[in-house]
Amino acid sequence: MTGATIQAKNGVNGAVSAVLKSLKDSGCVDAVLVPTRVKSGETFVYLLIRNPKMLDSCAPLPPVMPVQGARALQSLTRHGKVEQTVLCVMRPCEVRASIELAKRRQVDLENVLFMSLDCPGALRTRDYVNDPEALDKRYQGILNNWEGDGLRPTCETCVHFSCEDVPVDLHVGLVGTKEEEAVIIGVSKRGEELLDKAGIECSEDVSAWQVEVEKARDKKAGNRSKVVSELKDKAAGMDNLGLLFADCINCHNCMRVCPICYCRQCFFDSSDQVRLRAEDYFAKAQARGGIRFPGDMMQFHLGRIYHMGLSCVGCGACEDGCPMDVPVSQVFAFAGDEVQKTFDYVPGRSTDEPIPTLTYEEDELHEYEDA
């Protein structure tokens, strides 16, 4: 693997926006979909940019992830393929979510290119809007040292923060590079061609960066196995599971911000949730001593784990969007790891890998059926 060093005197965002400009100027990219700070300065949204001047103010690696990039891309390609070439600048988890959506035919990847960056994680959006300046500073520190306080718990355990197992075209390496420097790498053939056309020569050896990525991944993998083993006890049995989700107020925000949840009519919003008559509730309350309102809380969470667990990329949007700080994303990561292992499936790795529930082998899984 080879790449090119880019100067980042004005921070990562400045360096990447210069690259984006030269890609745009070379004419091989018609538009760029990239996070940009909103005018109030408090948060970021995705902007589909055609005017190269506007790339000056883009923020390819914002400190927070209030909008999951896959959702932005989903809106863009809702009616099928786009006719112009779009370069999407996203975190690796956002690229992976886009791939999962493409498998579910909710995103069309034709004429879509991806650029990702080594991602140290994101801060909690709610913390950020309260004090953007202080958190910007903190994030800069995290970027320099590749660790620091305030990262979302999911991000601390993310092993897909670089470009391995993420089907991107271009990648910006940041881990362990010299201060004020980054490396840009053409990962796919198309990516290499793009850089070539933009006059960015990729001939430098990047093995030093790769070693650093490996080190950082080992550390995160360690965090992950620790968290998972803790959850194994904390989430064992219905009593414990009930405690984990006890604060849930059934706002279903985790579902709405999840990039993979796409159904326009959600099973959990459908009418069978309210079809029970008062007598039925009384009967149930009689049997149990009392019943919880709002109801169907456990069904919602376990059901969502069933619906999404295989495709969960661990972006943490659910937990970030939860007003009650329920550790949704961590529970998902725990269950997701298990079911993904069962089917030997890595979500978002490749569009060639079918979603396990949409395919089958004739001779398999006999341990789950009655002989």
Place this chain on the structure above:
Amino acid sequence: MADKFEPNIVGFLCNWCSYAAADLAGSNKLEVPATLTTIRVMCSSRVDPVMLLSAYLRGADGVLVAGCHPGDCHYQTGNYLARRRFALMHKILETFGLDSNRFRLSWISASEGKRFSEVTNEFAEHITKLGPNPLRKMPFIE
């Protein structure tokens, strides 16, 4: 009156095989657990496992899914997909240490009335040994 536990079992039966088998069991006067509630579905793959979960969380003691034997699906591949989905749900239940043994997937063809009676009775016996669904007594869960 002695409180003998009779398990409430919800059975999702595929229209083309297992539901017909249930019918045949009836015509042949074979015994089937009286507390089996059957739900006819057009295919075992019509059953979103969330429905199984729903039955369990709402207090069913056992949940059965039955369809055509692999290779015999009326829609060619439905039961293969159902098996994957069932396995996925099973895995999730196991992961959280929940009662995955209260769920069963069986293949019963339209001509197997006897097998339908055997499978349901055997399953009811198995659930009787497990006892009632503990969730029936948990006020904060559903």
